[in-house]
Amino acid sequence: MSRVKILFICILFPLMILGQSMPEYERSDTRKGIGISTDVAVVALPVATLAGVLIERDWEGLRQGALTAAATAGATLILKYSVRETRPDHSDRRSFPSGHTSVAFATATYLQRRYGWRFGVPAYAVATYIGWGRIYSKKHYWWDVLAGAAIGAGSALVFTTPFAKDHNLAITACPGGVAFSCDF
DSSP: OOHHHIIIIIIIIIHHHHHHHSHHHHHTTTHHHHHHHHHHHHHHHHHHHHHHHHHTOOOHHHHHHHHHHHHHHHHHHHHHHHHHHOOOSSSSSSSSOOHHHHHHHHHHHHHHHHHHHHHHHHHHHHHHHHHHHHHHHSSSOOHHHHHHHHHHHHHHHHHHHHHHHTTTEEEEEEEEEEEEEEEO
């Protein structure tokens, strides 16, 4: 089983269930603060990553990060505006998938794939907190967070070496869509 799957099973899923099952009176006082902290963390994680990439002058990593970000944002926004699921707090109809979580897991997976577990572990901890916080603050359901994490991690796995080179991945734009091919 891959390390990413183990991470989802052991960390993310139990936290998502915990966030959904806590009594309302325990969540009401801290919900807003957790929501704000996830808003801050989802910006801080990719900004810190970008700063590190620029400091290291890792131009290939910058290209891979940009492709990961574009794929993550594109997939997330297409789904948000196509599915139109109502949020748990009923504030709008853009619950599915969680954009915060897709960005966080794209960044964490990018860091782990590009620079190793030394950077990946703390990034996954922050990403997991963001996913949990989105459920806790009633901005998303657990399946929104899980889908966002899958979109983000999947995008980084596709565009960040060594995955793309190891599996001979090819993505081609063609009339009416995009074609994917790879060796598994």
